[in-house]
Amino acid sequence: MKTLLALCLAVTPVAALAGGESKPGAHFIENWDLNGDGQVTAAELAEKRGDVFFTFDSDEDGKLNAEEYGYFDEARKNDMEGQPEHAGGKMNKVQAGMQMAFNDVDGDGLVTREEFLGQVGAWLTSIDRNADGVITGEDFGPKA
Numbered sequence: 001m002k003t004l005l006a007l008c009l010a011v012t013p014v015a016a017l018a019g020g021e022s023k024p025g026a027h028f029i030e031n032w033d034l035n036g037d038g039q040v041t042a043a044e045l046a047e048k049r050g051d052v053f054f055t056f057d058s059d060e061d062g063k064l065n066a067e068e069y070g071y072f073d074e075a076r077k078n079d080m081e082g083q084p085e086h087a088g089g090k091m092n093k094v095q096a097g098m099q100m101a102f103n104d105v106d107g108d109g110l111v112t113r114e115e116f117l118g119q120v121g122a123w124l125t126s127i128d129r130n131a132d133g134v135i136t137g138e139d140f141g142p143k144a
Contacts, residue, residue: 024090025140027083032135040135045120053116064111069100090140097123 032040032048056064056072064072076098080091096102103111103119125131129139 025137053113062113093126
């Protein structure tokens with residue numbers, strides 16, 4: 001069931017954007033803007049990160065180990081294939097915030113649900129280029 005959910009999470013957004021060139025950040029906003037208002041809030045990041053954590057915590061022990069994180073990394077890689085907006089490192093801050101090194105706060109080789117959700121603020125701040133407290137299309141692409 002979780003494998004099917006992970007596959008759906010990874011494939012659905014790609015299909016939705018296929019056939020058209022997207023703007024930097026469009027794929028991220030489409031996936032993380034849960035209420036469709038064009039901006040991603042800390043609450044939306046927390047909710048979606050909770051869903052992501054649940055999806056990849058296959059043994060349901062409240063921790064992502066190296067193997068589970070490997071599946072997560074692979075799903076993210078597959079999701080990014082065919083996304084021209086991610087070429088050339090344009091989404092490095094988004095990607096960095098999902099990596100094990102960023103989320104394993106205590107460095108024990110495991111990412112707990114608390115660690116993963118606890119990094120919402122730091123992740124938001126790293127992406128929110130204009131420091132308005134939300135993530136929008138203005139936070140991506142060339143700097144003005």
